[in-house]
Every structure is written in C-alpha cells, then in structure tokens.
Amino acid sequence: MxxxxxxxxxxxxxxxxxxxxxxxxxxxxxxxxxxxxxxxxxxxxxxxxxxxxxxxxxxxxxxxxxxxxxxxxxxxxxxxxxxxxxxxxxxxxxxxxxxxxxxxxxxxxxxxxxxxxxxxxxxxxxxxxxxxxxxxxxxxxxxxxxxxxxxxxxxxxxxxxxxxxxxxxxxxxxxxxxxESWSEFQARNPDGLVMDQPPFSRNYGANPYVRYDSSNRPFLYSGELPPHDIPALARVVRVGDAAWPMIRIAEAGEITENGVIFTWAAGQASALDTNTIGEGRDVGTVRVRDADGNNLAHDVMFAFAFHAFWPDGAWMIAR
Known part of the structure; x- marks a missing residue:
C-alpha cells in the first residue's frame, strides 16, 4: 500500500x-x-x-x-x-x-x-x-x-x-x-519530567506506518539505495559523517572507534513496527559517548537517509 x-x-x-x-x-x-x-x-x-x-x-x-x-x-x-x-x-x-x-x-x-x-x-x-x-x-x-x-x-x-x-x-x-525506552528514562530520572499529551484529537500511541521499518523501499524516495548490501530501512547510528549499523553495535554490545564509545541494551520498541507503538519489536537503545563519558550528538536513522544526505560518508561496517 x-x-x-x-x-x-x-x-x-x-x-x-x-x-x-x-x-x-x-x-x-x-x-x-x-x-x-x-x-x-x-x-x-x-x-x-x-x-x-x-x-x-x-x-x-x-x-x-x-x-x-x-x-x-x-x-x-x-x-x-x-x-x-x-x-x-x-x-x-x-x-x-x-x-x-x-x-x-x-x-x-x-x-x-x-x-x-x-x-x-x-x-x-x-x-x-x-x-x-x-x-x-x-x-x-x-x-x-x-x-x-x-x-x-x-x-x-x-x-x-x-x-x-x-x-x-x-x-x-x-x-x-x-x-530510549520510557522505562529506561524512568529508572534513571525518577524526578524527571515528561511531555504531557498535547490538546489535539489524535490517535496517540498508534503507529500510522505499520511495518514500515520492515519494508524493502522507503516511502516517497527514488534515490540510490545504500551500499554494502545494507537494507534501506536498517537503522544506523550516525555521528558526524560516519554511520555504524545498529545491528553491528547490538551484536557486540559495545564498540569503541574513532574516539566514540557505543553501548547497546535491549528493551526499546520500534515505533514503526506494529499498530501499537509500545508493542513493536525490540530494537534496543544505543548510547553514544566520548572517552570522558560525555554524551555526543548523534542520530539513529535509516540507512537510505544517511546515504542520501552523506553520499560520501563513511560506512563503519564490520571488518
């Protein structure tokens, strides 16, 4: 469809x-x-x-x-x-x-x-x-x-x-x-704040893009697909102009490269899988820090998008 x-x-x-x-x-x-x-x-x-x-x-x-x-x-x-x-x-x-x-x-x-x-x-x-x-x-x-x-x-x-x-x-x-998952945020920040439900009539909690991240091709995209046989809608972790496949980080649990430390833990649902966001398959949470433990700006995006906007970017695939 x-x-x-x-x-x-x-x-x-x-x-x-x-x-x-x-x-x-x-x-x-x-x-x-x-x-x-x-x-x-x-x-x-x-x-x-x-x-x-x-x-x-x-x-x-x-x-x-x-x-x-x-x-x-x-x-x-x-x-x-x-x-x-x-x-x-x-x-x-x-x-x-x-x-x-x-x-x-x-x-x-x-x-x-x-x-x-x-x-x-x-x-x-x-x-x-x-x-x-x-x-x-x-x-x-x-x-x-x-x-x-x-x-x-x-x-x-x-x-x-x-x-x-x-x-x-x-x-x-x-x-x-x-x-990250709501439970991860809760556990670390019991005195934190969470955005309240906006005053609009929307089906909050539902995913209007059911099974989207299992698709072969992105929606409204006609550009090149990623290299290295990486699926178009596979998640990658982008730091600057380099991308690490999420599956590689998940399999290792922790990776240190280019001065960046990646750690992965299970427990976060995909928002773009099942009809109900909280019931999506487990894609896990990745944290991205420098050698001193400081959080680094990054994005967990689909591989096709990284390739589209960083066509000369570095793919940090398994060696």
Whole structure:
C-alpha cells in the first residue's frame, strides 16, 4: 500500500518540479536563494503547511504522574547540564514531528521524522535570533522539511541546514539527545519530567506506518539505495559523517572507534513496527559517548537517509 501511494505521489509531484509552483503556497519564502539543484527532489508529503501541527507550548508531568506510556515505548531524552531531564514521547512526536520548547530559558527544537526514523534536537538560538519551527508538509529524500516562522526559510531536518530562503546554508547547532525506552528514562530520572499529551484529537500511541521499518523501499524516495548490501530501512547510528549499523553495535554490545564509545541494551520498541507503538519489536537503545563519558550528538536513522544526505560518508561496517 505504501509503495502504491508513493508511486502516485511521485507522478503527481513531477509537475511541480519548479520553485515557481511553491511560490503560490509560500509567498514569503525567498526561492532565489537555495542549495537545491534539482527541484524534483522536493515532494509534497500530503499535508499542507502546518497540516502536521508542531507543538509550541508543551506542558510537562512529573515522571511519577505519567500513566499513559508503556515500559518499552520510545522517548527522546534531553539532559542539559544542570537542568531537570526531559522525555518527549514518540507517541506524540509521531503526529507532530516538532516540539518548540524552552528549558529554563534555553530554546530547543525536538524533532522526529518518522519516514527516516530521524530524531534530532537542535538549539533554536541562532545568530539570526531565536527561531520557531513548523512542519512544511514537504519531503526531500523522504525526510521532513521544516520551516522557520521568522523568515519562512526551509530547513532539512536530517542535516539541520537551511536549504531554501533567506537563511540558506545556515546550520543549526545539534544538541546531544537520544531515543530510549520510557522505562529506561524512568529508572534513571525518577524526578524527571515528561511531555504531557498535547490538546489535539489524535490517535496517540498508534503507529500510522505499520511495518514500515520492515519494508524493502522507503516511502516517497527514488534515490540510490545504500551500499554494502545494507537494507534501506536498517537503522544506523550516525555521528558526524560516519554511520555504524545498529545491528553491528547490538551484536557486540559495545564498540569503541574513532574516539566514540557505543553501548547497546535491549528493551526499546520500534515505533514503526506494529499498530501499537509500545508493542513493536525490540530494537534496543544505543548510547553514544566520548572517552570522558560525555554524551555526543548523534542520530539513529535509516540507512537510505544517511546515504542520501552523506553520499560520501563513511560506512563503519564490520571488518
């Protein structure tokens, strides 16, 4: 079903492979400034601008007061130095994709692109001021294109870089965050905070992309598949411009390479497997630290997305 929908979407978008078409929907975006060479790469994912509503004013519960989440459900964890740790449940990010938050005055954007399994946290504080992000409804290489409300520039979520508009080529600062199970967060942070359910009518806790991460091909993607016979939707751990297959880390339990220490533990459900997020197959949790034990910024994304955005990146496959 996903394959058929993707075929129709690709055919429909061929006619719109020109920035002039997007100008009608985005009159305040400067399309004369861009790093996009081939506009056919940008597709409509279906929903219009803000059709997937970002969360701008999240509220939080104490860990002890949360009773909706199941133990293996994934959350994105943000632990800023000196601040109370926060968990952002994927059951909410699945339907909203961006949370614009402030941690004791520090502005952050917690983002999740289901089609790439890419969960990244950015600082919203930039040389151009504090930005607020929304979901454009556009995709490139199956990855969400965000936009900032201040300049209407378009941003590629996977790389944290503006690709269209006034801020083109500007890169956001990526903050260390990671996906882990709710039970892992609970155990480590009994006094932590967890994002409360947003006030929208959504089927929170359900996965609208059933069996997606078992598919042979990504949705709305026509680019090259990964090398080394790595499945397109296999999870890889990206640090900078290098990617380690998750299965390699899981089999070893711990790997130290390039000054990076990876550890893996079972217990986290795939959000993109069964209909109910918390019942997905176990994909485990990977933690990424430097030699001093500091958390490092990274992303656990699908292999096809790494290859699309880092075509010359290093594949850290087993030797």
């Amino acid at each position: 996903l394959r058929l929908a993707a075929a129709f979407a690709l055919m429909a978008n061929t006619a719109f492979a020109d920035p002039d078409f997007w100008k009608f929907e985005w009159p305040d975006t400067d399309f004369t400034v861009t790093t996009v060479d081939n506009w056919v790469e940008i597709l409509s994912g279906g929903p219009p601008k803000d059709g997937i509503p970002a969360i701008d004013d999240p509220t939080f519960l104490n860990v002890s007061d949360e009773d909706r989440l199941t133990p293996r459900e994934p959350v994105i964890t943000l632990e800023l130095a000196g601040e109370i740790p926060r968990a952002y449940p994927i059951r909410y990010l699945m339907w909203h994709e961006i949370v614009n938050d402030e941690v004791n005055g520090f502005p952050v954007a917690v983002t999740f692109c289901p089609l790439c399994n890419s969960g990244i946290t950015f600082s919203r504080r930039t040389a151009y001021g504090v930005l607020t992000f929304g979901v454009s409804g556009k995709l490139r290489n199956s990855d969400m294109i965000m936009f900032d409300r201040e300049t209407q520039s378009w941003w590629q979520q996977a790389i944290g870089e503006a690709i269209v508009g006034e801020l083109t080529s500007f890169e956001l600062v990526t903050l260390p965050s990671w996906m």
